[in-house]
Amino acid sequence: MQVSIETTTGLERRLTVGVPAEQVDSEVENRLKQAAKTVHLNGFRKGKVPLKVVKQRFGAGVRQEVIGEVMSRSFYEAVQQEGVNPAGQPSIEPKEMGEGKDIEFVATFEVYPEVELADVSSIAVNKPVAEVTDKDIDTMIETLRKQQGTFKNVRRKAVKENRLNIDYVGTKDGEEFEGGKAEGQELVLGSNSMIPGFEDGLIGAKKGEEHVLDLTFPEDYHAEELKGAAVQFTVKVNQVAALELPEMDEEFFKKYGVEDGGEDKFREEVRNNMERELKNAAKNKVKTQVMDGLLDANSVDLPKALVASEIDALRGQMMQQFGGAAENMDLKSILPDDMFNEQAERRVALGLIVGELVKKEELKVDADAVKAMVEEMASTYQDPEEVVNYYYSNRELLAGVESAVLEDQVVDHILEKAKVEEVKSDYEEVIKPAEQA
Incomplete structure (x- = not known):
């Protein structure tokens, strides 16, 4: 196999690959021989169809199939040989496909950029510090009563x-x-x-x-x-x-899952939920500042293929929120790329930067932290143990938790070096969405 590679613009590469004719021809011949043993054609018994007839009927299709497989396999062998890391799928253009001739094709693709991490000690983070007060609980209970009013x-x-x-x-x-x-x-x-x-x-x-x-x-x-x-x-x-507003009685408490214990138990449950919400909101505000700091400190070239893939993912998520993508709809005209471009670029850039940081610092997922996160999520359900077992029996769900934990470890790692200032706040201010703060 002959391989040559050139840089076109930025992250784009053009790979020219040549594959010896015999590699394709021998594979085509073998498949046609196998087909001759099983193919059914009028006028011939099964397994007795002459190879020449099989080739006439199926040769072009088999050859096309083999060429497709050979090009795909050769491309990935070539990029390994050249030590490049493709970002997204290549665009493959056949150059020479004639029977008995060496196969030649050109693959155009983007590569992952090299990320040079900047010093994170310059990142400044305001860490909100707040607690749930009795007044906050009274306000929340009043809100819950209004919802049931x-x-x-x-x-x-x-x-x-x-x-x-x-x-x-x-x-x-x-x-x-x-x-x-x-x-x-x-x-x-x-x-x-x-x-x-x-x-x-x-x-x-x-x-x-x-x-x-x-x-x-x-x-x-x-x-x-x-x-x-x-x-x-x-x-x-x-x-x-x-x-x-409804009375603060047993019937009202039951609507929020409190069967026994009266008002004291109800207030305790409300406090627990509010403290959980406060903890997560404070954590997310710190995380957002850390990620913003990483983006400001690190400049990275973005592969267009990765941004396009992220846009498609965001578009799909939005369609699911509205009940799923309808058939025969031109989603790109309803939800054009421009709607998601900025968010997609941010996610791709952070993915590249965080990935490089994980690699450089040799960060590994903390199994105990994964277990703790699963148990915390499960604690809000009626049967927490059943939820924990479900997560650990579902590899895809567990991988999502592991990814979140690893991201938290990245944030913690940066906070150890960043300029962190604790800012006294209150419950309402901390849980308020960023755009309203």
Whole structure:
């Protein structure tokens, strides 16, 4: 086998491979001989079809099959021989495929970049420090009660968190506009589900009243013709309902899995869940800062093939969130690459950097940490032991936990060298998503 390799641009390589004709021809001959023993053709008994006839009928197809296998095998032998590490699948272009002639093809592909790790001691991390207080627990319990509450009609002025049933018509320059009309719509005041000023304008309204609201659409509104537009809504209030909260009794506690122990046990369970949430939120905020620091400190070339693969994975995940990919849908037009490009590039870059760090520092997955993570996840289920056994019997699930643990070990390794400052905070601030912080 003859091999030559050249660098085209950046990470792209072009590999030219030549395979001796006899290597292909002998394999084709062997397969045709095997086929002659089993093939059924009219006019011939099984196993008695002349090789010449078999070759006439099946020779082209068998040869094509063999050439495909030989090119695939030869490509991977060639990259091993040349010591290159392909990133993604190659694009293979046949050059010479004629019978009796040496096979030649050109494979174009990208290679993994060389990652030179920067000093991580310059990475700065603010580590949030907080605890769950009794006040936090009271607030959480109030939220849980609201989730289980029921709306009851009232004959008084509407206040925040009341639910109104309304009819409304919106006009712009005296003309109704598309999407600005509804009948019997339920609206909770303070939910911010309408444009600014709409819900505030209905505070104090009573059943049967009609209110006229002069409002302005936000400049970033999705409908182009309504961006920044001055409009008027005429709103009729059909009903006002207030939320009635359930009693803190055994029936309420059972809805959250507390069968015995009353309010004390319920508060204990709420505290445990909140402390678990707080721990994970603080950990994720630290991890995000570490990963951002790694990206800022390390510049790495990204193979386009890996980014494209990551985009496809992210697109698939989004489709699953919406109930799975529908057949006969052009997913790329519905969910174009641009939607995922930035996230995909971040994930690929971090994968390359973290992978190199794991290799350089010879980090190995801590089996005890894996067990602890599985047990912590299982603790939220009714039968934790059954969940633990399920994870350890499912290699794919366990591999996901091992990957998460190894990533945590990378973060811990960096934190030992980074500039870490503890920042006193509170429960609400820590669990707040980054974009809202």
